[in-house]
Structures are given as C-alpha cells and as structure tokens.
Amino acid sequence: MGIVVQKYGGSSLADADAIKRVARRIVDVKKAGHDVVVAVSAMGDTTDDLEDLANGVSPLPPAREMDMLLTAGERISMALVAMAISDLGYTARSFTGSQAGVITDSVHGKAKIIDVTPGRITQAIGEGHIVIVAGFQGVSADTKEITTLGRGGTDTTAVALAAALEADVCEIYTDVDGVFTADPRIVPSARKLSKVSYEEMLELAACGAKILHLRCVEYGRRYGIPIHVRSSFSQLEGTWVVNDPQLSPGPAGPSEGDTMEQPIIAGVAHDRSEAKITVVGVPDKVGEAARIFEALADAQINLDMIVQNISAAATSLTDISFTLPRSDGQVAMTALARIQAEVGYDKLLYDDQIGKVSLIGAGMRSHPGITSKFFAALASAGVNIGMISTSEIRISVVVDESAVDDAVRATHTAFDLDADEVEAVVYGGTGR
Amino acid sequence: MGIVVQKYGGSSLADADAIKRVARRIVDVKKAGHDVVVAVSAMGDTTDDLEDLANGVSPLPPAREMDMLLTAGERISMALVAMAISDLGYTARSFTGSQAGVITDSVHGKAKIIDVTPGRITQAIGEGHIVIVAGFQGVSADTKEITTLGRGGTDTTAVALAAALEADVCEIYTDVDGVFTADPRIVPSARKLSKVSYEEMLELAACGAKILHLRCVEYGRRYGIPIHVRSSFSQLEGTWVVNDPQLSPGPAGPSEGDTMEQPIIAGVAHDRSEAKITVVGVPDKVGEAARIFEALADAQINLDMIVQNISAAATSLTDISFTLPRSDGQVAMTALARIQAEVGYDKLLYDDQIGKVSLIGAGMRSHPGITSKFFAALASAGVNIGMISTSEIRISVVVDESAVDDAVRATHTAFDLDADEVEAVVYGGTGR
Structure with a gap:
C-alpha cells in the first residue's frame, strides 16, 4: 500500500488523552497496511504560551530567536505522539523540520518551503517506523538557521511532505468536519462540501x-496531492480538495464521476482581519500611484483589494483606496505619511471597521447573472457595498464590519446553499 | 580580552525577571571587553513538567523520544535569554547542542560528550554576538540523533565549550554561593571554600x-579549565575549582600563592541515594565473584563500594556486599536472582535505608591519623559504621540513613571546619 500523510493541529493534541486518541488513529492506518507520516502542530495553547514568555522578556524579540523559541512547541508534541504510538506496540521516530529535510528561505516567522529532502524519513519508513514530523518549521537553505512558516504552516508542512514522498493522500485533521459553505458559527444551516476544487479552496x-x-x-494544486480535510474527533468523511474534473484531467482523487453534481457556488467566505486606507487627493498624473x-511594497505590505476613483475633472485629483491586513495598518500609514510631500496628496483615511464577504465558485465562470443576484441579496438585507473586487471564480465586497453576518447569511440563502438541517459541529479552537 | 564561558541553571532562569537579571549579568561581562558564551539549562521546573507530560502518554517512553522531548526545555530558555540580551541593546545568537557542535556517543538519556566542533560559535563570536548554547544536549556522532547528557549535564556542556574555545574561565552560576565544607542545610556553620582542587571536587x-x-x-581537570562556582543571586566570589598547586604546576587560576593555606580537609559529603545488596553464602572459589x-555489568549497573568478608573456614562460604544507586536496585536484584542456581549462593539481602558519609581532602595524603579521628568522631556521636571504603584523598563510610545528619555534623566539628558564624545562603532548588 502507499504512503498516507496526516496532519494534526493543536486542538487535536490538546492534552495526554487527545494525544493518545491521535496515536490510535495513526496506528489504525498503519495496521491497514499503509506507511504513515504525520505532521503535528504544537499542543493546544503552547504557541500562545511561548509568545507570552517572549513578550515577558522583550517587547520586540528578534525574529530568529522567536523562531528558535516557537519551534520548541512542535518538538514537544511530536515526541509525545511518538511515545504514545510506542505505547501501542508500534515504533515511531520523530524528526524536527530540519531533520525531516524541510528546506526554506531565510525569512524568519514566515519562511517559504523551497525544497523537501526527506532522506531520513524514507529511511525510517524503510525500517518499518511510523514517522512524526514537527510541522510549521524548517531550516534555511543558505544560513542553516531554524525558520517557521507562519500560523497555519503545519498544513503546508504536511502537503509538502506528501508531495516529496509521493503520498496517496494528505489528510488534514482539524476540529471541524470539513469545509463548509459558510462559517457554521454565522450560518448554522451551512453544508459540508464533499468536494471542492483547488482553485475554489484557494479563493x-x-x-x-x-x-x-x-x-x-x-502546494497541493501544484503537485496534484489530494487533500482530505476532516475531523480528528469523528470518523466521518470530510471534504476532498482535488482537481476540478470539469477543468483539468489530472488526478482527481475519489471524487471522479460526480462531475454532474458540481455546484455553481462552493461557498461564502468572510474576513474581518482587514482594514481600508484611502489616500485622498492624489494628483492624477503618471507615476503618482506607482510611487504610493x-x-x-518597500514596507513589505501585502495589499488585497485596490480601487482608484475616476479623477474629478475640475481638480485633476483622484482618491486611491486599498485594503490590507489590520496588523500592517500602522506600518502602512507611517510609510505613506513619509511620502506625502513627495506625492502631494491631501490626506490619509484609515478604517478598520470593515469586513469582506466573498462568493466563490468555479461554476460562476459559465453562469451569468451571479453578480447581480449577489448584489440583490445584499441590498435586500440592507447591506451597503463599499468596494468590489472580482476574479474568474470569485466576487468580493467590502462592507461595514457590523453588516458582515447579515451579508453572509443573505448570500448563503440567496444561492440555495442552506441545508435542510444543521450538520455542522465545531469542536474547539484553531491550531496552527 | 579572552572568552568567558558561563553556565546558568534552571533556578537562575525561573521566570522572566530571572532571565532579565541573567541577561544583565551576561551583558556586563561583554561590556567589560570579554567574549561571552553561555550554556543554559531549562527554566525552573520545565524538565519535571516535560517528564510529567511524557508519563501521561506512556509509562515507559522510548529514550530517543524522551531526549527529543526534554531538549525542548533548553531551546525555550536559550531563546528567551537571547531575546532579553537583545532588549539590552546587544546581539545574541542561540544555538542548540547540535548546532553548537556538541558531539556525543549515542546513549540516549546519559550520553557522553566525545567532541566539540564549535564552528558556528566562533563565527558568531567573530561577528560580535553573545552566544547562548542549550546545555544538557548534543547530537550523536554516528546516528545523528539528538541526545541528552543526564541531569547536571549543562555543567558539562559549559566546561566542554570552555575547553573547545580555550576560554579563560568557566563560571558555573547556581543558587548557592559556592562549594561548602558540608551541606549547609545539615551543617548551618559550614564554610564556603574559596578554592578546591579538581581531585577534591571530583571526590x-x-x-x-x-x-x-x-x-x-x-572535563575541567583534563583540559585545565578553571571553574568558578558562584551564585547568580549575588556578586560574591564563589569557589574556584583549580589545579592543586601543591601537586601540579599547571594553570591554577586566581588562587596561586595561597598554597600555605591549603587545608587538610576540603569537606564532608553525604549521599542518601544508594542502596546496599548483600549476596549471602557465595561459594568461596575462583570465578564466583567474577560471575556476580x-x-x-551486563545489566549496566554502576557499583560504588564493594566488600567481601573473609570466608568462614568451616563452610567455605563468603558474603559479598556492595552499594549501588537505589534507582538500579530492582534491576540488580533481578539480574542476581537469575544466576542463583549457577553461582549457588544462599540468598540476597536488600537495604535502601543507608547513607554514605565521606571525608575528603587532598591534605590527608600527608597527614596520618585522619582515619582514626574520623572514626572516633562517629563513635562519639553514636554512629555505627556499616562499610568502609577509602581512596588516597577520601574516606567513606556507610551508616544507617537516619544517622547521616549526626555523622556529618560530628565529623565537620571534629575537623575544625565550623565557621565562626553562619554564612551559607541557599536560594532555591537545583537545576540541571
């Protein structure tokens, strides 16, 4: 049989009992004849606890040392999972990201995986061991420093290992039953998707x-790794993230054949983590927007939506608005204030009382009228639209933060996504 | 100026405030013009906490995974110390044992350092950084596995780094003011030794x-590294462990010249961690003792004192007694029971209600009468002697565990070791 890669997040590894339960799951897969490689996050709140320790000794800890500190979290959980497996009569070997061959760039705190050289993993598999790998971490190619991949990085560790090991599947165990058509905490009637395409999942x-x-x-899309998102608290099938069989003939996992059932809309997503900055009164001439x-970019800020109003003819001035992570708001405002004299804009406006609501579905490519139906639903719910952005399979709007829940619910209903009965169960917090 | 190596134990790194205090000490040495390399233990009770976690998932965790788990402790403390130093405006780089080039054998849980290849440390020093190294840990030469050196191992890490870096001194910071003539908790009038020879300190x-x-x-003796044992809670001079200038003309640290003051007795040590096994009725013929x-040895048990009684002529049977760590008692009894038929001994006796009291001093080589004075002191205190063992600079006796305190106090007084006033301060627990 082939290799199965699994990932367990912090909420699945909250305490000794949870770790033993995870160990039994892992051993079950081994008993079924598969080789198993597992990427683990830090236990429960370990990462937060370590961050608190760091803040206790320094208000601005160096990123290199922060990575050294945080990587202790997965080291603890991987050793404990290996011990629990050993207690069940199977042998396990735990490896740090560095030992597992997870090679990254050298950007501490948000490194990117650039290669995986899993020599020690394949050797351990060959010797019959179950392999446990510390998620979220790696070692930089040039400086040989320990790096971390940022929050959520263990998902990426798992799929990168699956790609390097040519695994049959990458199972992402979490505290919900799969990917839902909307956040079940906002829309109790949200449905679990049995399948979603890489493209939709990306959006x-x-x-x-x-x-x-x-x-x-x-990573999964690039290497064609079927990703199975499911709950570590149940035995239910979760959501398969695979190639869309309508679009590409590549490996599609277990969902081939149900092409006819492909829905137009995969789901409604929302995001309350962004802020909006408006640069008011920018001279409408070549190069001014580029300078902004x-x-x-020099300040390392990733922008999301960008809107430039049409210049008012009388003044030749324009307004430029964009959204960005709230956590970057202060840095962005400072960077823009520094170039005010040079660019000659009038003033800056900052608004972090916004939310983004997005409608996503590969089917909308071939179905006209989606946009108008979306906007009509928002209007009937009394939601005012601030900014609009679209891709081939997505429409996003910025609304008042207080209107996000209403907007999500109205959209979910308008596109017939509501289930007949509530099926979502949320088990706990989100790991990394 | 030269390189100063420091070691801070867990009680010196108990919380954020303690770590900040340690960081200031380290920076002070850097400010004085020295390069500084620091070996740290895990914070406070971290090691115990990690062991509890392990026991929660498995009654008998594999040694490899136990090492993987425990090494997270120093990883956390070294990163925090580096952060605290950074907060004082100096740069620090933390390194794991593996990164620091601490090469060991592959005995998990009690590995021995076989080499130190400190390339990354010397590079970091060359770049002006303060270097923080995780104590207690290394990487095995042949298997490339993470190993730990056993409790107290960070002391060894520090002196091994000092030797490899040709440091001027290895400072061991702890929670007492130095090495005392006896345990101050038993003998409040114990005096701090300003100097002790490697040989005496070994005993x-x-x-x-x-x-x-x-x-x-x-390690310090082999490489001639002066070791300065002192408190991290005060600025007092502690105890220098150096070559005995009476015996060898090697580097002797700051204590050269006070040869005349060399005391006969360095101190009285005691140990309650041993047990005694007696093999009763061993046939007194060649090879029987060797078989025992x-x-x-096959069971990996280190024996301490061994006594064989004279054979009773009538029976040609003899008794063999020895002491060993109590933690090895069960394994030893099992190993001996297995060979009863083969050896033909009568029975086994096990006694863990014993204690060992030792009188140590390089000066006793040239002073006859020490033994009789020691035994007279014990007798006048009503202490019965069970076993006796001697070296050139040590006399040890086994006594009832309940008599240990009396024996230590009587001996301390008999050899005029009591100070005029109490000077010992014990600040907390003992790290590793």
Whole structure:
C-alpha cells in the first residue's frame, strides 16, 4: 500500500488523552497496511504560551530567536505522539523540520518551503517506523538557521511532505468536519462540501476561510496531492480538495464521476482581519500611484483589494483606496505619511471597521447573472457595498464590519446553499 | 580580552525577571571587553513538567523520544535569554547542542560528550554576538540523533565549550554561593571554600555533593579549565575549582600563592541515594565473584563500594556486599536472582535505608591519623559504621540513613571546619 500523510493541529493534541486518541488513529492506518507520516502542530495553547514568555522578556524579540523559541512547541508534541504510538506496540521516530529535510528561505516567522529532502524519513519508513514530523518549521537553505512558516504552516508542512514522498493522500485533521459553505458559527444551516476544487479552496482560504492554510492549497494544486480535510474527533468523511474534473484531467482523487453534481457556488467566505486606507487627493498624473504602491511594497505590505476613483475633472485629483491586513495598518500609514510631500496628496483615511464577504465558485465562470443576484441579496438585507473586487471564480465586497453576518447569511440563502438541517459541529479552537 | 564561558541553571532562569537579571549579568561581562558564551539549562521546573507530560502518554517512553522531548526545555530558555540580551541593546545568537557542535556517543538519556566542533560559535563570536548554547544536549556522532547528557549535564556542556574555545574561565552560576565544607542545610556553620582542587571536587561530587556535575569536573581537570562556582543571586566570589598547586604546576587560576593555606580537609559529603545488596553464602572459589559482577555489568549497573568478608573456614562460604544507586536496585536484584542456581549462593539481602558519609581532602595524603579521628568522631556521636571504603584523598563510610545528619555534623566539628558564624545562603532548588 502507499504512503498516507496526516496532519494534526493543536486542538487535536490538546492534552495526554487527545494525544493518545491521535496515536490510535495513526496506528489504525498503519495496521491497514499503509506507511504513515504525520505532521503535528504544537499542543493546544503552547504557541500562545511561548509568545507570552517572549513578550515577558522583550517587547520586540528578534525574529530568529522567536523562531528558535516557537519551534520548541512542535518538538514537544511530536515526541509525545511518538511515545504514545510506542505505547501501542508500534515504533515511531520523530524528526524536527530540519531533520525531516524541510528546506526554506531565510525569512524568519514566515519562511517559504523551497525544497523537501526527506532522506531520513524514507529511511525510517524503510525500517518499518511510523514517522512524526514537527510541522510549521524548517531550516534555511543558505544560513542553516531554524525558520517557521507562519500560523497555519503545519498544513503546508504536511502537503509538502506528501508531495516529496509521493503520498496517496494528505489528510488534514482539524476540529471541524470539513469545509463548509459558510462559517457554521454565522450560518448554522451551512453544508459540508464533499468536494471542492483547488482553485475554489484557494479563493476560500484567501478570503478568510481559516480551515486550510493558503500555501498548503497552492502546494497541493501544484503537485496534484489530494487533500482530505476532516475531523480528528469523528470518523466521518470530510471534504476532498482535488482537481476540478470539469477543468483539468489530472488526478482527481475519489471524487471522479460526480462531475454532474458540481455546484455553481462552493461557498461564502468572510474576513474581518482587514482594514481600508484611502489616500485622498492624489494628483492624477503618471507615476503618482506607482510611487504610493512602491512605498507600501518597500514596507513589505501585502495589499488585497485596490480601487482608484475616476479623477474629478475640475481638480485633476483622484482618491486611491486599498485594503490590507489590520496588523500592517500602522506600518502602512507611517510609510505613506513619509511620502506625502513627495506625492502631494491631501490626506490619509484609515478604517478598520470593515469586513469582506466573498462568493466563490468555479461554476460562476459559465453562469451569468451571479453578480447581480449577489448584489440583490445584499441590498435586500440592507447591506451597503463599499468596494468590489472580482476574479474568474470569485466576487468580493467590502462592507461595514457590523453588516458582515447579515451579508453572509443573505448570500448563503440567496444561492440555495442552506441545508435542510444543521450538520455542522465545531469542536474547539484553531491550531496552527 | 579572552572568552568567558558561563553556565546558568534552571533556578537562575525561573521566570522572566530571572532571565532579565541573567541577561544583565551576561551583558556586563561583554561590556567589560570579554567574549561571552553561555550554556543554559531549562527554566525552573520545565524538565519535571516535560517528564510529567511524557508519563501521561506512556509509562515507559522510548529514550530517543524522551531526549527529543526534554531538549525542548533548553531551546525555550536559550531563546528567551537571547531575546532579553537583545532588549539590552546587544546581539545574541542561540544555538542548540547540535548546532553548537556538541558531539556525543549515542546513549540516549546519559550520553557522553566525545567532541566539540564549535564552528558556528566562533563565527558568531567573530561577528560580535553573545552566544547562548542549550546545555544538557548534543547530537550523536554516528546516528545523528539528538541526545541528552543526564541531569547536571549543562555543567558539562559549559566546561566542554570552555575547553573547545580555550576560554579563560568557566563560571558555573547556581543558587548557592559556592562549594561548602558540608551541606549547609545539615551543617548551618559550614564554610564556603574559596578554592578546591579538581581531585577534591571530583571526590565531593562522586560522594553526593550536588553542586557540580561529576563529568564537568573531570572535563575541567583534563583540559585545565578553571571553574568558578558562584551564585547568580549575588556578586560574591564563589569557589574556584583549580589545579592543586601543591601537586601540579599547571594553570591554577586566581588562587596561586595561597598554597600555605591549603587545608587538610576540603569537606564532608553525604549521599542518601544508594542502596546496599548483600549476596549471602557465595561459594568461596575462583570465578564466583567474577560471575556476580559480570551479571551486574551486563545489566549496566554502576557499583560504588564493594566488600567481601573473609570466608568462614568451616563452610567455605563468603558474603559479598556492595552499594549501588537505589534507582538500579530492582534491576540488580533481578539480574542476581537469575544466576542463583549457577553461582549457588544462599540468598540476597536488600537495604535502601543507608547513607554514605565521606571525608575528603587532598591534605590527608600527608597527614596520618585522619582515619582514626574520623572514626572516633562517629563513635562519639553514636554512629555505627556499616562499610568502609577509602581512596588516597577520601574516606567513606556507610551508616544507617537516619544517622547521616549526626555523622556529618560530628565529623565537620571534629575537623575544625565550623565557621565562626553562619554564612551559607541557599536560594532555591537545583537545576540541571
């Protein structure tokens, strides 16, 4: 049989009992004849606890040392999982990201995986061991420093291992039953998707669905790894993230054949983590906008939606608005204030009382009228639209933060996504 | 100026405030113009907490995974110390044992350092950084597995780094003011030694003084590294462990010149961690004793004192008694029971209600009468002697466990070791 890669998040590893339960799951797969490689996050709140320790000794800890500190979390959980497996009569070997050959760039705190050289893993598999790998971490190619991949990074570790090991499947165990058509905490009638395409999942992740790390999905798509998102608290089938059989003939996992059932809309995502900055009164001439976005890029800020109003003819001035992570708000405002004299804009406006609601579905490519139906639903719910952005399979709007729940619910209903009965169960917090 | 190596134990790193205090000490040495390399233990009770976690998932965790788990403790403390130093405006780089080039054999849980290849440390020093190294851990030469050195191992890490870096001094920071003539908790009038020879310190450590790890002292003696044992809670001079200038003309640290003050007795040590096994009725013929000790060696048991009684002429049977760590008692009894038929001994006796009291001093080589004075002191205190063992600079006796305190106090007084006033301060627990 082939290799199965599994990932368990912090909420699945909260305490000794949870770890023993995870160990039994892992051993069951081994008993069924598969080789098993497991990526683990830190236990429960360990990462937060370590961050608190760091804040206790330094208000601005160096990123290198922060990575050294946080990687202790997975080291603890992987050793405990290996011990629990050993207690069941099977042998396990735990490996740090560095030992497992997870090679990254050298950006501490949000490193990207650039290669996986799993020599020690394949050797341990060959010797009959179950392999446990510390998620979320790696070692930089050039400086040989320990790095971390950022929150959610263990998802990416798992799928990168699956790709390097040519695994049959990458199972992402979490505290919900799969990917839902909307956040069940806002829409109790949200339905679990049995299947979603990589493209849709990418848009869902980028638009605020926290169930899968964006880079994990990118990695899965690039290497064609079927990703099975499911609950570590039940034996239910979860959601398969696979190639869309309508679009590409590549490996599609277990969902081939149900092409006819492909829905138009995969789901409604929302995001309350962004803020909006408006640069008011920018001289409407060549190069001014470029200077603004250059300053933001220099400050390492990722922008999301960007809107430029048409210049008012009388003044030749324009307004430029964009959204960005709230956590980058202060840095962006400072960077923009520095170039005010140079660019000659009038003033800056900052608004972090916003939310983004996104409608996502590969089917909308071939179905006209989706946009108008979406906007009509928002209007009938009394939701005012601030900014609009679209891709081939997504429509996003910025609304008042207080209107997000109403907007999500109205949209979910308008597109007939509501289930007949409530099926979503949310078990706990979200790991990394 | 030269390189100063420091070691801070867990009680010196108990919380954020303690870590900040340690960081200021380290920076002070850097400010004085020295390069500084620091070996740290895990914070406070971290090691115990991690062991509890392990026991929660498995009654008998594999040693490899136990090492993987426990090494997270120093990883956390070293990163926090580096952060606290950074907060003071200096740069620090933390390194794991593996990164620091601490190469060991592959005996998990009690590995021995076989080499130190400190390339990354010297590079970081060259770049002006303060270097923080995780104590207690290394990487095995052949299997590349993470290993730990056993309790107290961070002392050894520190002195091994000092040797490899040709440091001027290895400072061991702990929670007492230095090495005392006896345990101040038993003898409040014990005096701090300003100087003690490697040989005496080896005997003290081997006989139960927990202030320094035995292998640390061995390492220091072999490479002639002056070891300064002192408190991290005060600025007092502690105890220098150096070459005995009476015996060898090697580097002697700051204590050269006070040869005349060399006391006859360095101190009185005690140990309550041993048990005694007596093999009763062993046939007194060639090879029987060898068979017994072979069985114990096969079981990886280190014996301490061994006594064989004169054979009773009538029976040609003899009794063999020995002491060993209580933690090995069960294994030893099992190993001996297995060879009863083969050896033909009568029965086994096990006694863990014993204690060992040792009188140590390089000066006793040239002073006859020490033994009789020691035994007279014990007799006047009403202490019965069970077993006796001697070296050139040590006399040890086994007594009832309940008589240990009386024996230590009587001996301390008999050899004029009592100070005029109490000077010992014990600040907390003992780290590793």
